[in-house]
Amino acid sequence: MKKGIHPDNYRLVVFKDTSNDYTFMSRSCAPAKETIKWEDGNEYPLVKLEISHKSHPYYTGKIQYVDTAGRIDKFKSKYGKFQKDKK
Template sequence: MRHAIHPVSRPVLFRDRAAGFELLVPSTAATQHTVQGKDGHTYPVVDVEVSSASHPFYTGTSRVVDTAGRVQRFEQRYGSTARAHR
């Protein structure tokens, strides 16, 4: 195995500021900033916009799309000729 060609893996804190969620995982992500963790150690930090704590799918706040209403609006707009060509 060749030496010095692989990136260094180290603990990195991924932080979702919107949800107040932090996750400390080993990563090779390049970071510009550091922050002090809850355990008192200083870690490189990556701010993310969406995490499992704030994503609608995981939080259960996702909306159900009304497909029947969409089909009816399409038929009103363009007529029912789209079904006749099947």
């Protein structure tokens, strides 16, 4: 690696996809508030992601509905009063 081109905090970081609990390690400068114990027994900074290549429809070829923020419930509570009664 060339000297002086990377920031001082360039290190190994574990990224975790919160939609499917997939984790992978890479080098990054991303800020992390948490740490995680990795498979080799060492602790590394943890960065949580909402989507990764394991859950993105472009890479998986299928659509996965991930309701991380309760968007479906908010929609139903907002527009549920317009639903016709089923008889």
